[in-house]
Amino acid sequence: MKLIHLFILATFFITPLIALTTDNRPSWRAVIVYDNNAGDPRLKTDWGFSCYLEGPEKTILFDCGGRGDILLSNLEKLGLSPQKIEVICLSHFHQDHVGGLEDFLIKNAQVEVWLPYFFPSDFKKAIVKKGARVIEVAKPAPIGHGLYTSGVIDGPIREQSLVLDTREGLVVITGCAHPGIVHILEEIKTSFPKKFYMVIGGFHLAGLPEIEIKKIVAEFRRLGIRKVGPTHCSGDAARRLFSEEYGLDYINPGLGREVIIQ
Ligand SMILES: [Zn+2]
Ligand SMILES: [Zn+2]
DSSP states (O other): OHHHHHHEEEOTTSOSSOOOOSSOOOOEEEEEEEESSOOOTTSOOOSSEEEEEEOSSOEEEEOOOSOHHHHHHHHHHTTOOGGGOOEEEOOSSOHHHHTTHHHHHHHOOOSEEEEETTSOHHHHHHHHHTTOEEEEEOSOEEEETTEEEOOOBOSSSOBOOEEEEETTEEEEEESSOTTOHHHHHHHHHHHSOSOEEEEEEEOOOTTOOHHHHHHHHHHHHHTTOOEEEEEGGGOHHHHHHHHHHHGGGBOOOOTTOEEEEO
16 A cells, blocks of 8 residues: 555646746657547557657556557557557546556556546556556646646546647647536636647447537637547537538547657
8 A cells, every 4th residue: 555655646736827838849650549539450450549659758548448459459550569659647536547557557667657646446457467657636736748738627537638839729638538528627727727639539429419519619719729540439410510610620539640749
C-alpha cells in the first residue's frame, strides 16, 4: 500500500485556471489507432477508442481501446512503436477505453498513466505492479509542453479529456463524452483562457433524435469550434449532421486517420 502511494502523484492541488504559453507552441500529429468506425483496411476495426499523439516533447496514447491484441497490432501496422509512448491518458473507466492497457504495459511499462483519481484501486495497483507510474487527475493540469488534462469533468460518468494548446487554438480530444460534449467544452472554456480550434473523439450522441443533435451542432458553432471530428460513440446521424454543417472543416476520423495540427 505504501509503495503504491509513493508512485501515485496527484493533481488535486494544482490551480484550475491554466496559464497558457504565448509562443513556441508545438505542432502535433494525431492518429486514430482504435475505433469502431472503419478506415485504413490494414487495421482491425473494433468497438472502442484510442488516439496516438506525437508532439515535439511527448508521445502519448489517449485511451487504449478494448483489446490489447488489436491495439498493439494496429500500432504495429501503422509503424508506431509502443516503446516511443511515454504517457497514457485514460478518459474514463469503461472497458472499450481501458481494456487494452494491460497488454500495452507488457510491451512498455516505462510510462506515466494519467487517470481520474476515482479509478478502482485494484486497477491502479496493477499498473504500479507492472512498473508504470500512476498520476491521479482531479483538476486541469499540464502533462507536457502544450498538452493538458481537462481535469475530471462531472457527469453521469465522470471523465477527463485532453487539451492541446496549438497556434490555431485549443484542440480537445474526448473519450466517450459521457458528461455531455457541450458541458465538457464549457468546462474547458472556464479553465483554459483561449479560443477553440478543433474537437475530435467520441461525442456520445448515438441514438439521440436529430433535432437534439442539430442543437449540439449549433452549440459547436456558438463555441467557435472551427474543425470537428466526431467518431467512436458519436453515431452515424451526428457524423452526417456535423459533416453537412462543417463541410471542408469536417474531419472524418475513422480508424487510421492521421491529423496534423500546426
Ligand atoms: Zn466508449
Ligand atoms: Zn464510455
